[in-house]
Amino acid sequence: MPIxxxxxxxxxxxxxxxxxxxxxxxxxxxxxxxxxxxHQTPEMIVNAAIQEDVDVxxxxxxxxxxxxxxxxxxxxxxxxxxxxxxxxxxxxIQEDDIPKLKAIGVREIxxxxxxxxxxxxxIERIVAETGRDRTRRASTGSAQGAPAR
Amino acid sequence: MIGHRVxxxxxxxxxxxxxxxxxxxxxxxxxxxxxxPVRGDRRADVIGITGPPGAGKSTLVxxxxxxxxxxxxxxxxxxxxxxxxFTHGAVLGDRVRMQRHAGDPGVFIRSMASRSAGGGLAPAxxxxxxxxxxxxxxxxxxxxxxxxxxxxxxxxxxxxIVVVTVPALGDGVQAIKAGLTxxxxxxxxxxxxxxxxxxxxxxxxxxxxxxKRDIPVLQTIAQDGTGVSELLEVLNAKRNGDDTNAVRxxxxxxxxxxxxxxxxxxLATLDTHDAAAVLDRLRDHELTRNDAxxxxxxxxxxxxxxx
Numbered sequence: 001m002p003i004x005x006x007x008x009x010x011x012x013x014x015x016x017x018x019x020x021x022x023x024x025x026x027x028x029x030x031x032x033x034x035x036x037x038x039h040q041t042p043e044m045i046v047n048a049a050i051q052e053d054v055d056v057x058x059x060x061x062x063x064x065x066x067x068x069x070x071x072x073x074x075x076x077x078x079x080x081x082x083x084x085x086x087x088x089x090x091x092x093i094q095e096d097d098i099p100k101l102k103a104i105g106v107r108e109i110x111x112x113x114x115x116x117x118x119x120x121x122x123i124e125r126i127v128a129e130t131g132r133d134r135t136r137r138a139s140t141g142s143a144q145g146a147p148a149r
Numbered sequence: 150m151i152g153h154r155v156x157x158x159x160x161x162x163x164x165x166x167x168x169x170x171x172x173x174x175x176x177x178x179x180x181x182x183x184x185x186p187v188r189g190d191r192r193a194d195v196i197g198i199t200g201p202p203g204a205g206k207s208t209l210v211x212x213x214x215x216x217x218x219x220x221x222x223x224x225x226x227x228x229x230x231x232x233x234x235f236t237h238g239a240v241l242g243d244r245v246r247m248q249r250h251a252g253d254p255g256v257f258i259r260s261m262a263s264r265s266a267g268g269g270l271a272p273a274x275x276x277x278x279x280x281x282x283x284x285x286x287x288x289x290x291x292x293x294x295x296x297x298x299x300x301x302x303x304x305x306x307x308x309x310i311v312v313v314t315v316p317a318l319g320d321g322v323q324a325i326k327a328g329l330t331x332x333x334x335x336x337x338x339x340x341x342x343x344x345x346x347x348x349x350x351x352x353x354x355x356x357x358x359x360x361k362r363d364i365p366v367l368q369t370i371a372q373d374g375t376g377v378s379e380l381l382e383v384l385n386a387k388r389n390g391d392d393t394n395a396v397r398x399x400x401x402x403x404x405x406x407x408x409x410x411x412x413x414x415x416l417a418t419l420d421t422h423d424a425a426a427v428l429d430r431l432r433d434h435e436l437t438r439n440d441a442x443x444x445x446x447x448x449x450x451x452x453x454x455x456x
Binding site: 023027028029030033034035037048050051082 | 153154156157160161164167169232233236237238239240241242244245248251252259260262
């Protein structure tokens with residue numbers, strides 16, 4: 001089954017050429033890429049990730065707001081019991097911040113030097129490692145998810 | 150009440166069907182185990198939105214969501230975009246136009262790659278619609294890939310079909326050609342502020358007048374919402390059940406003929422020598438019936454299938 005990825009652009013920065021290049025490169029690598037457009041709030045990103053049931057959320061941030069946006073996304077994914085969805089980041093992110101982001105669960109940061117091939121390899125590796133196996137999730141998930149609304 | 154958990158469970162049930170991990174019944178059972186479908190006696194009304202690429206289908210869907218939510222109806226959207234026949238990858242971009250509804254628990258939007266199915270839908274679209282229905286959504290909107298003239302699978306899924314077109318795509322002859330125009334319950338000429346909108350609407354109205362069914366022809370500008378309230382009115386009238394059953398017969402006829410045509414085209418490509426060889430091997434007990442069926446289906450362009 002194809003890997004499904006959400007490519008998200010949070011915040012106010014209005015530049016999504018990079019995100020579109022990424023979306024197309026992932027498509028050409030055989031992935032199904034959901035693109036959400038500009039100016040997404042963390043809540044919109046998390047809701048889209050849930051409804052689309054993606055394997056990976058790729059968040060592109062050029063504005064410098066990554067230390068506020070990523071924690072919100074990670075917290076919300078956990079609250080909604082979908083923290084098996086992997087989160088990766090890209091854009092302009094200072095080296096110093098990368099360990100901090102990884103400490104809150106962001107799986108990988110792809111900076112400006114990363115090629116689209118690095119990105120493809122990275123996502124394929126993460127999905128393989130996570131073993132976010134929809135088969136397993138489909139059968140055992142129901143037992144864990146039993147508490148009713 | 151449809152909450153975030155329903156969103157998650159519905160999304161995962163759809164994935165299970167989409168990826169062939171379980172069939173519809175299995176997905177439904179799994180979904181029920183989560184705390185369950187909340188569907189009572191009512192069924193969702195299923196609205197199909199189809200038309201050529203770039204006609205404004207997603208923007209129109211965004212407006213319809215807005216309109217139905219204003220009436221407190223909950224809405225699920227299944228939006229299909231094409232998979233690459235070369236890499237099987239896809240960019241699913243229909244959400245872009247609908248993102249302002251992303252925070253609303255009464256709205257569920259799911260993109261689906263067509264996964265090389267023809268017909269304008271994905272193989273799992275029908276099951277996704279049924280699951281969304283079971284989840285308790287009042288309305289399910291199915292947006293097809295941008296279609297040409299013969300991608301008509303939506304007929305088998307939707308109760309009401311809106312064919313969206315744009316001005317100056319063709320003349321009166323296009324309007325009377327078979328295919329897409331035969332399945333419409335409502336025609337919408339979108340981007341009606343562009344030149345030729347009236348002429349396109351008139352062509353469609355002429356065609357409708359000569360046909361057996363009364364099909365409304367509306368004009369909209371989805372971008373700013375012009376004409377959407379009229380479309381909602383017509384959709385609500387259809388939902389409250391006037392002639393949807395009467396058109397069903399026509400739809401089945403179209404589907405049947407589309408299927409016949411697909412079979413005819415496939416058979417035209419069959420190498421009769423190879424096919425005869427398979428049948429000879431069946432006769433000589435070198436192949437089981439199922440093996441022979443698989444071999445012939447493969448020649449006809451179908452996927453290999455385990456029995």
